[in-house]
Amino acid sequence: MVTMTEVARAAGVSVSTVSHVVNGTRLVAPKTRERVHHAMRILGYQHHPTARSLAAGSNQTIGLAITAASNPYWVELIQGIDGEATRAGLNLIIVDTRDDARHESAAVANLIAHHIEGLVIAPAVGWRDVTLPLLRDHPIPYVVVDRIDPELRVDQVGVENEAATAAVSDHLISLGHTRIGMLAGIQGLSTSSERLRGYHLAHQRAGVPVDPALVVDGSSTGDGGRRATLELLELRSRPTAVFAANNNMTIGALAALRAAGVKVPRDLAVTVFDDFAWADLFSPGLTTVAQPSAAIGARAVQLLLRRMNDPGAPPQAVRLPAEIMHRESCGCVSRSGSVRSRCETSA
Numbered sequence: 547m548v549t550m551t552e553v554a555r556a557a558g559v560s561v562s563t564v565s566h567v568v569n570g571t572r573l574v575a576p577k578t579r580e581r582v583h584h585a586m587r588i589l590g591y592q593h594h595p596t597a598r599s600l601a602a603g604s605n606q607t608i609g610l611a612i613t614a615a616s617n618p619y620w621v622e623l624i625q626g627i628d629g630e631a632t633r634a635g636l637n638l639i640i641v642d643t644r645d646d647a648r649h650e651s652a653a654v655a656n657l658i659a660h661h662i663e664g665l666v667i668a669p670a671v672g673w674r675d676v677t678l679p680l681l682r683d684h685p686i687p688y689v690v691v692d693r694i695d696p697e698l699r700v701d702q703v704g705v706e707n708e709a710a711t712a713a714v715s716d717h718l719i720s721l722g723h724t725r726i727g728m729l730a731g732i733q734g735l736s737t738s739s740e741r742l743r744g745y746h747l748a749h750q751r752a753g754v755p756v757d758p759a760l761v762v763d764g765s766s767t768g769d770g771g772r773r774a775t776l777e778l779l780e781l782r783s784r785p786t787a788v789f790a791a792n793n794n795m796t797i798g799a800l801a802a803l804r805a806a807g808v809k810v811p812r813d814l815a816v817t818v819f820d821d822f823a824w825a826d827l828f829s830p831g832l833t834t835v836a837q838p839s840a841a842i843g844a845r846a847v848q849l850l851l852r853r854m855n856d857p858g859a860p861p862q863a864v865r866l867p868a869e870i871m872h873r874e875s876c877g878c879v880s881r882s883g884s885v886r887s888r889c890e891t892s893a
Contacts, residue, residue, distance in 0.1 A: 626843025
């Protein structure tokens with residue numbers, strides 16, 4: 547069965563644009579809309595708004611509220627959600643939260659107005675104040691994806707952030723690095739705090755003190771990663787290794803290092819949270835944490851289906867393991883290719 551992801555790829559647009567064309571949730575430029583319709587015709591995409599319902603009166607449609615940032619991780623996550631929804635016979639409406647709680651709340655309200663049967667959401671910072679009350683006032687089944695909140699008793703699915711970051715930090719420490727710079731993500735996101743905890747956990751286990759000056763806010767953006775890296779390079783006692791807590795910050799970090807004439811890994815080891823298709827095309831190849839992005843998305847839909855069919859079921863918080871892709875940027879692999887190692891849950 548053809549998915550929205552395949553239509554988007556053929557039309558050269560985002561999955562959310564295909565969703566808006568299919569579901570009529572936002573105006574799309576005529577030329578873009580025609581490209582989407584052409585791709586749908588060529589691929590044989592079938593939209594079934596009146597498909598067989600999970601329950602009487604259901605319109606068989608779920609919503610996805612997620613940032614539309616051009617990050618490979620989010621793209622793969624959406625592909626997993628779209629693919630699993632299609633296999634389950636569900637229509638999917640995607641809205642862009644812009645990673646802003648108030649915009650997210652408005653986007654979710656729009657989904658509710660379209661009578662969705664369930665929702666998958668990657669919540670923005672501050673969502674508890676605006677979006678969560680909305681979901682409680684309009685009780686629909688929903689699943690939190692990626693950004694797990696351990697204080698909420700709701701269905702959630704994400705990766706083992708703490709364990710994966712601790713494993714990478716353990717590896718760097720085992721190579722002799724005692725000054726590891728940390729490019730931290732957006733403050734207030736559970737993923738950012740969990741990765742920071744993993745960084746501290748590894749140092750604690752090894753008995754290596756952490757210099758607070760080595761932990762720098764990179765805001766999960768390319769510009770933030772560049773600024774944070776330059777800040778680290780200005781320290782009197784520079785780090786000998788850096789861990790970037792997402793792939794957007796990695797791009798900025800590498801740009802800053804190149805401009806400063808810093809050679810990786812000769813002068814500075816570099817490791818990254820988030821693997822991406824071109825990570826091994828860099829010279830040297832990047833040592834990364836590979837998240838099972840598509841599997842996380844698929845699992846979110848499975849949890850949502852379970853909740854839709856059994857509203858009284860106990861909530862589940864699912865953590866999927868990550869893998870470390872050992873390449874040359876950490877300074878320990880000289881041959882081409884990558885070596886995979888599984889991250890186990892931190893104790």
